[in-house]
Amino acid sequence: MRFSRFGLAIATLAILTISSAAQTPCCCTPPPRRGPTPVGSELEVARAYMDAKEYKTAEEYFILAAKQQKVRKQALEGLREALKLGHDAKEKERQQKENQTLETAELYESNGMWSKSEDSFRSLIAPGTDHVTEAKAGLARALNEQWRENLYSKISECIKRILEALALIVASCLLFAYVRILFKRRKSVEILPFVAPTEEFKNRLSAGLAYARAAMLDPAASPATTVPASLVAGLPPFIDDLPELEDLEIGGAKLPLAAISKIWGTPRVEARSGADGLEPLGSGYSVMKIRGREMPRFHKWQIRATPPNALRDDVRDFSYNVLIEVLSAYDSYKKP
Amino acid sequence: MTVTKNPEATKDPDARRSFTHGAHCFRAYLAGGSVRFLEEAKTDFAAALRRDDRFHLARFYLGITQTQLRETDEAIPELLKLREFGVDFDGQVSLQIAYAHIRRYRDDGYRTAEQELKTTLVKASQEKQSDTCLQAKAMEVFLYSVMAGRMHDEAQRPHYAALAVSSGEEQLKQGVGGSNERITHGVLFDIYNGLGIAWMRIGQYGWEGFPDRITSFKKAEGYYQQAQTVRPNAVPLLQNLGQLRDIQSDLAARPEMARKLRREAQEFFERSLELNDHDQFPFYSLAKIAVKDGRRADALTLIEIGRAKPGAVKDESWNEVLKTALKLPEEPTGPA
Numbered sequence: 277m278r279f280s281r282f283g284l285a286i287a288t289l290a291i292l293t294i295s296s297a298a299q300t301p302c303c304c305t306p307p308p309r310r311g312p313t314p315v316g317s318e319l320e321v322a323r324a325y326m327d328a329k330e331y332k333t334a335e336e337y338f339i340l341a342a343k344q345q346k347v348r349k350q351a352l353e354g355l356r357e358a359l360k361l362g363h364d365a366k367e368k369e370r371q372q373k374e375n376q377t378l379e380t381a382e383l384y385e386s387n388g389m390w391s392k393s394e395d396s397f398r399s400l401i402a403p404g405t406d407h408v409t410e411a412k413a414g415l416a417r418a419l420n421e422q423w424r425e426n427l428y429s430k431i432s433e434c435i436k437r438i439l440e441a442l443a444l445i446v447a448s449c450l451l452f453a454y455v456r457i458l459f460k461r462r463k464s465v466e467i468l469p470f471v472a473p474t475e476e477f478k479n480r481l482s483a484g485l486a487y488a489r490a491a492m493l494d495p496a497a498s499p500a501t502t503v504p505a506s507l508v509a510g511l512p513p514f515i516d517d518l519p520e521l522e523d524l525e526i527g528g529a530k531l532p533l534a535a536i537s538k539i540w541g542t543p544r545v546e547a548r549s550g551a552d553g554l555e556p557l558g559s560g561y562s563v564m565k566i567r568g569r570e571m572p573r574f575h576k577w578q579i580r581a582t583p584p585n586a587l588r589d590d591v592r593d594f595s596y597n598v599l600i601e602v603l604s605a606y607d608s609y610k611k612p
Numbered sequence: 613m614t615v616t617k618n619p620e621a622t623k624d625p626d627a628r629r630s631f632t633h634g635a636h637c638f639r640a641y642l643a644g645g646s647v648r649f650l651e652e653a654k655t656d657f658a659a660a661l662r663r664d665d666r667f668h669l670a671r672f673y674l675g676i677t678q679t680q681l682r683e684t685d686e687a688i689p690e691l692l693k694l695r696e697f698g699v700d701f702d703g704q705v706s707l708q709i710a711y712a713h714i715r716r717y718r719d720d721g722y723r724t725a726e727q728e729l730k731t732t733l734v735k736a737s738q739e740k741q742s743d744t745c746l747q748a749k750a751m752e753v754f755l756y757s758v759m760a761g762r763m764h765d766e767a768q769r770p771h772y773a774a775l776a777v778s779s780g781e782e783q784l785k786q787g788v789g790g791s792n793e794r795i796t797h798g799v800l801f802d803i804y805n806g807l808g809i810a811w812m813r814i815g816q817y818g819w820e821g822f823p824d825r826i827t828s829f830k831k832a833e834g835y836y837q838q839a840q841t842v843r844p845n846a847v848p849l850l851q852n853l854g855q856l857r858d859i860q861s862d863l864a865a866r867p868e869m870a871r872k873l874r875r876e877a878q879e880f881f882e883r884s885l886e887l888n889d890h891d892q893f894p895f896y897s898l899a900k901i902a903v904k905d906g907r908r909a910d911a912l913t914l915i916e917i918g919r920a921k922p923g924a925v926k927d928e929s930w931n932e933v934l935k936t937a938l939k940l941p942e943e944p945t946g947p948a
Contacts, residue, residue, distance in 0.1 A: 491643035494794075498643045499845040499887050585889070589646055596640035596649060600633065607632045 319347045322354055331362030374400060378407050381414055390425065394418035461541040462567075465606050467598065471550030480591060481551055481560075488595035542567055545605045549598050551591075555581035560594040564605045575601050622670070627663035630656045631670045638677060647890040647922050653677050668699045672708070679712040682924060684721075687712045703744035706732040707751060714755055717924060722759050729755065743795045746788060750799040753780040753806035760813040770819040776810035797842050801849075804839035808832045808852060816859045825863065832856055847888045854880030854897060861904075874901050892923025896930065903936050911937035 322337030338355035342348050381396030397418055400411035470485065472478035491498040544567050551560035557580055564573040577597050580586040622628050634656025641649040657674035660667050671690055678687035691709045700706060706728055713725035729748050736744035756776035760769050780803050788803065790796040815828030822828060833856065839849050857877035864870035878901050881894040895918025902911035915934050918925070 488640070488643065488645075492639050495639055495642035499843065499847060589889070592644070593646050593648070596643070596645040600636040600640055600649075603636045604629070604633045608629060 316341075316344075316347050318344070319351055319354065322351070322358070326354065326358055326361070329361075329365070331358045331365060334358040335362065371406065374405055374407055378410060378414075381411070385414060385418065388421070390418045390422045394422065458537055458541045461537065461543060464543045465545045465547070465602055466543040467547045467549065467602060471548075473553045477551065477553045481549075481594070484591050484595040485598065488592065488599055492596070492599055544609050545602055547598060547602045547605075551579055551594060553579075553581075557581070560590075560597070562598045562601055564601060566605050566609050568609075573601070573605060622660070622664045622667040624664045624667075627660040627667050627670065630660040630663065631667065631673075634660065634670070634673065634677075638673060641680075644888060647681075650677055650680055654681065666697070668694055668697060668701075672699075672701060672705060675705075675712070676708055679708065679715055682715065682922065684712045684716045702741055703732050703736050703748070706735075707744070707747055710748075710751060710755070714751075714758060715924075717758075717762055719764050722755060722763065725755050726752075743790050746790055746795065746799045749779065749783055750802035750806070753783070753803050753810075757806040757809035757813070760810050761816075769813070769817070770821065773810050773814050773819070773822070776806055777814075780804075780807040780810070801839050801842045801846070804835045804842065805849060805852065808835035808839060808856075811835060812852070812856050812859065816863075829856065829860060845883070845887065847884045850880050850884035850887075851894055851897070854878075854884065854894070858897060858901065871905070874904060877901055890921060892918050892921045892925045894918075895921060896923075896925045896933065899933050899937065903933060903940065906940055907943065908937055908940040909943055911940070 318337050318341035322334045322341055325331070325334035325337060335355055335358045338351045338358055341351035342355060344351070377396055377400055381393050381400070384390075384393035384396060394415060397411045397415035400407050401415065402408075405411070467485070470478055470481040472481055546565045546567075547562055548565075549560065549562040552558045557578060559576050560579050561574065561576045564575070566573070575597065577590075577594055579590040579594055622631070634653040637645075637649045637653035637656060641647065641653065654674065654677040657670045657677060660670035661674060664670070671694055675687045675691040675694075678684070678690065688709060691705055691712065694700070694705050710725040710728040710732065713721040713728065715721075729752050733745060733748045733752075736742075736748060753776050756772045756779060760773035760776055763769050763772065783803055788796055788800050790799060809832075811828050811832035814822045815825045815832060818825050823831070836849060836853050836856065839846070843849070854877045857873045857880060861870040861873035861877060864873055878898060881898050881901075884894050895914050899911045899914040899918060902908075902914060911933070915930060915937065919930055
């Protein structure tokens, strides 16, 4: 046989290399055997893995070691032990995981985080788990609480929608009322407060106007009338019958209604009246502005200061005169 | 009554303007303004008719204002002219014609008014105008009560007093219900007032076949009070109450009772003047009371003022009370 010494050395070196690699611990599948392995080395490797509690890898080495007759028995025993310990470790790990999940679920539950507690409890409901009963109960609680929360939020959403609708309706009604008032105002008559040299005389004139106006609105009910009530005429509303227009706030935006009403809501007829209160013969006057007409109308009547009956009669008649001219001006606006 | 609901019964703008002004003046008079407004209204209505002879509403109001001004000789032909045109305004023209005849205070006028009212009643019943029927019946009570006190044929007075009582009480028993509150109140007032006047006359003259004076006066007072509940402090009612007290004072057994009753009568007349002093009658009545009380100066003042007012008190009546007042001793003036 003509082997060279060099070739033989190479082969020996290869064998030694392979065998040393076989002795190195690793977590993966052991490398395929390339040559005869020293007896018991796999067993020792398996035991080493056992010590390191890597039971899976140890199983594989035990399986390999079991192929050798000399250590079969030990390998099988070791394999048995590895399987048992591996199973125990898995079981323990599973229980620990379950306990942690349960604790987490209960923690979520105690903090009212129902969705997460639901997920946690749900994950514990599976065949083979230890805490199925608690998990089911916890899941039921979580679902119940979520249903309740959902219900509350639906109700509050519904209430919110209703209030929004109501606010819209109220705003619409106010807007409609405002427009209506503006139209009414444009059709109305305004008699501005009387002007007089003294407060007392001014109050007297104002009281006379109020009385005259009330009596003329319903002369049938007037105590002074001596004929049956038969005159019914469509008197326009007087400006101070209308409510004051305030600024209205809708949705946070203020609408300058009072300003708009002053521009657009001008009455049909505006009367400025007063009396001078001079003695013995004074006069009352009235200036009527009709909307759309340039020239105002001017009227003047006498007011006697004496005797007292004459003053009373003339002050009263002054109010009636103002009302007559105002109403006539209003009618002439409708039909010039 | 719907007459004033359609004042656009002319195409002439000047006629319409005059009419409108006149209508407001008339309304002011009804409400308690001076008789000057009535005169102005009459002028306006006449002006409207000059522009448009077919302006029936203006003619109708002209007739009413002339009646109020006691120009019944002009009022009645104007109202009859409306009939020629076939215009009756739901029986209101006929009622005004009847009223104008009553205001003539003549026996033939009363009979014409009675006939007019009967015709109106028949026509209104046929045309189912219930309000006009009520007004006609109420005016009938008023007519008969006036006849009971003012007929020249004094023998007929008790007959008409009985008619007033039976007609008025029959209507009250049937119940008064107009199409609206104004009609109902107006009719009720006229019935109560008419019954009060009728019983007052029965008590005043003590006719046979009627209850005694005390009972009659009590009934009159009762009906006047009921009229007051319908229209408190109405001028005609205050004047009637004053007249009742005056009549009772004339029939009072004791002088102090007579004085007390005269004082009450005076208060009623003065209250009526506060509301409407455009009539002679309350001044005349107060002058008579002043004469009975021996107040010469007051009597003369009242006569002077009252004669200048419009009214139906005859000159002979004024002269009589003036003569009596002048015979009174002059009242002592205060210490120098």
